[in-house]
Amino acid sequence: MLNFLPGPILYFISTLLLIINTVLWASLISIGGIIKLLLPFTAARIGLTHIMNRFMWAWASCNGGILYLLADIEWDVEGLENLDKNSWYLLISNHLSGFDIAAQTYVLRNHIPMLKFFLKKELMYVPFLGLGCWALDMPFMTRTSPAKLKKNPKLKGKDLKSTRRACKKFRNMPTSIINYVEGSRFTAEKHARQDSPYRYLLRPKAGGIAFALSAMGEQFTNVLDVTVLYPDVFKKDALVEVMHGRLHKIVVRVKVLPVPEVDNKRYFSEAAYRVDFQRWLNELWGRKDEEIHHLMLKHNPSSEHIIEKPSPSKHQ
Numbered sequence: 486m487l488n489f490l491p492g493p494i495l496y497f498i499s500t501l502l503l504i505i506n507t508v509l510w511a512s513l514i515s516i517g518g519i520i521k522l523l524l525p526f527t528a529a530r531i532g533l534t535h536i537m538n539r540f541m542w543a544w545a546s547c548n549g550g551i552l553y554l555l556a557d558i559e560w561d562v563e564g565l566e567n568l569d570k571n572s573w574y575l576l577i578s579n580h581l582s583g584f585d586i587a588a589q590t591y592v593l594r595n596h597i598p599m600l601k602f603f604l605k606k607e608l609m610y611v612p613f614l615g616l617g618c619w620a621l622d623m624p625f626m627t628r629t630s631p632a633k634l635k636k637n638p639k640l641k642g643k644d645l646k647s648t649r650r651a652c653k654k655f656r657n658m659p660t661s662i663i664n665y666v667e668g669s670r671f672t673a674e675k676h677a678r679q680d681s682p683y684r685y686l687l688r689p690k691a692g693g694i695a696f697a698l699s700a701m702g703e704q705f706t707n708v709l710d711v712t713v714l715y716p717d718v719f720k721k722d723a724l725v726e727v728m729h730g731r732l733h734k735i736v737v738r739v740k741v742l743p744v745p746e747v748d749n750k751r752y753f754s755e756a757a758y759r760v761d762f763q764r765w766l767n768e769l770w771g772r773k774d775e776e777i778h779h780l781m782l783k784h785n786p787s788s789e790h791i792i793e794k795p796s797p798s799k800h801q
Contacts, residue, residue: 486553486554486555486556486557487554487555487730488555488556488557488730490730492729492730492731493729495555495728495729495730496728496729498554498555499551499555499727499728500728502551502554503548503551503728506544506547506548506551507544507613507614508613510540510541510543510544510547510617511544511613511614511616511617512613512617513537513540514537514540514541514616514617514620514621515613515616515617515620517533517536517537517540517620518537518616518617518619518620518621519620520533521533521534521537521620527657531657531658534621534622534658535658537620537621538598538599538621541590541599541621542594542599544590545587545590545591545594545599546591546594548587548590548591549591552587552591552727555727555728555730556727556730556731556732556733557733558727558732558733558734558735559733559734559735560592560735560737561734561735561736561737561784562592562736562737562738562739563737563738563739564737564738564739564740564741565592565593565596565739567741568593568596568597568709568739568741569596569597569706570595570596570597570598570659571659572597572598572659572706572707573598573655573659573660573661573701573704573705573706574597574598574660574661574662574705574706574707574708574709575661575662575664575694575697575698575705575707575708575709575744576597576600576661576662576663576664576708576709576711577663577664577665577666577694577708577709577710577711578663578664578665578666578710578711578712578713579665579667579671579685579686579711579712579713579773579777580665580667580669580670580671580687581670581671581713581714581715581719581723582670582715582722582723582724583670583722583724584715584722584723584724584727585665585670585713585723586600588713588735588737589663589711589713589737592737593661593739597661597709598658598659598660598661599621599661600661600662600663601621601622601623601624601660601661601662601663602618602623602662602663603623603624603662603664603693603696603697604618604623604624604625605625606625608625609625622654622655624700655701655704656704660704661709662697662701664693664694664697666689666690666691666693666694666766666770667686667687667688667689667690668687668690668693669687671685671686671687673720675687681795682767682771682795683770683771683774683795684774684777684778684792684793684794684795685719685774685777685778685781685792686770686773686774686777688770689766689767689769689770691759691762691763691766694766695747695752695759695762698744698745698747699747699749699752699753705744706744707741707742707743707744708741708742708743708744708745709739709740709741709742710739710740710742710769710773711737711738711739711740712736712737712738712739712773712776712777712780713735713736713737714735714736714737714777714780714781714784715732715734715735715736716734716736716780716781716784716785717732717733717734717784717785718731718732719781719785734784734785736780736784738776738780745762745765747762778791778794
């Protein structure tokens, strides 16, 4: 391990290794995607997709090797024993850092199908990343703004239909879709600005889950409720900390939940129905917040990291 080196040197080494790792595997995946375009048979395309998923597995595994070099990390992981690589999962998680994706793909890589994301169409043009995600069949969405819908009501439902078309290829291969339901990573500033009713979480947004369930709900075997926590650097950016060799604990909890039913027509047309679905998510997030609190007390009871419980009025 290299954690005896000064932080700035570790940061330089980790940046270089992460770039090489990402460029290498994203390039191989992209080449595979171009070849897949030329293949005339569905079975051949599926076979090549399996190979490209193994490339993503290799990327995640190499990230784990880089972590081993950078820091002496203690992993506290529970809930992997009930997972199945031949199932279809909708994974929902809290979001603390840009490091979450690397940590979660590494932990889950041998237990569920490799994670896929619903991505904004603009990300398709990011070098290496966009082409690699496209080659892995990750759905790129063109979200229609409320202003455009008001001008042209015929566009209503177009986003969902295009996403359903993109997700049809997942019927032939077990798939895991991840959704960070808070919409952005946790920071103290965002937490205060939202007047969040939770100690360690931002307010969850039900729209993304409902969109995913509407697009391919009948395909999902289960919902995975994943909690990720870096208790020794909770109020700092975990990505920066790990690249300096200063992150020493990673906690992951996985719970297998039944897939909630979503009536597409009612969700997108009835406010009361959306409120009920949001209430289900809020209750789930309340339990997650309590779990994180107990984990913080277990791993890092320092008062500077423990956040006081908000007043009950915030839950209303």
